[in-house]
Amino acid sequence: MSExxxxxxxxxxxxxxxxxxLAQHKFLEFNEHSNLLIASTNELIASITLFCSGRSFREIDNGLYCADLMVSFCRSHFIASDLVLGGDLVDGAVIIRKQMELLARLNELKSGADIERLIRKTPNIKHLKSGLKRLYSEYSEVAHSASPKVMELLGRRDYESGVYTLVYPDFQENAYVSLQHLILSAFEYYVWAANFLSDNFEDYDAAYHSKLFEKSFETHNRIYTGKPISELGT
Known part of the structure; x- marks a missing residue:
């Protein structure tokens, strides 16, 4: 061991x-639009959270639960973003899966479901509004370390002496797959939050958040063309 x-x-x-x-530097260098996409999406999520800060949710149906979920989504979004940029794709995937379940629960609450029937039950992914629901099984496979394939997201190196798993994270192009899924979760959250805040707070001005969303969406489409990437590790 070094002295x-x-x-x-x-x-x-x-x-x-x-x-x-080093992985983060390589990530941002890989695509010139990535920094703007991350920055604008982060600003969107943070500004939604800070609008809610200091406001009472007590008079809103399931308001305290919704407030908890909103704070949790914000915290997890930034943690997952750091992990993905830093090359920790397995750990990032676990949190993105958690975000999917949280979004499903928010949509369950919005639909008027009896909260007593939801407590201590895993949120039903069918309530997701976007294509994220198609990815849930893949993310569950990662979260449960269920196959050698998904563990390749840790990073591999091939040498004449054999194949080795990286001890430390490094940039790989799969990070952009993870980023897209993280961004899509933020987009679905924004749609839910904008409707929720408009319905419950008279002073909510959706214009700023709408502009942030448009900027994020346009930047997303500069990076990701065609159909959304649907599988990790491909």
Missing amino acids: DFKTNAEKYLYSRDQFRK
Whole structure:
């Protein structure tokens, strides 16, 4: 062990941080529009959350539960974004799957479902409004470490001596698949949130969020052409 580090854990964490920074640099360098897409989508999610900050949801049906879910979505969005940019695609996928379930629960609540029948039950993915529902089984496979194929998202290197799994994260093009799915979850969340806030807060001005969404959507379409990517690892 290097004398520069007192423990192996210290060495690992330092090295991981350096590799994450390098992976993020490679990610943003790979496509000139990626930084704007991430920045505009992050601004959209953060501004929705900060509009809600300090407001009472108590008089809204299931309001406190909705407020909890909104805060959770925001926190998880930024964590997943950091993981995807830093090359930690397996860990990012677990959180994106969690976002899918959260969105399904928000849509269940909007539909007027009896909350007593929802408590302690996994949200029904059929309530997702976008194509994300088609991806849920793939993300569950990643979350459960269910096959060798999905574990390849950790990163592999082929050498004459054999095939090796990377100890530290590195950029791979699959990161752009993960990013698209993260962005699509943010888009579906925005649609839900804009309707929810318009229905419950008279002073909500949707114009700013609408402009942010349009910017994000246009930038998304500069990066992703054709049908949305549907599979991880392909």
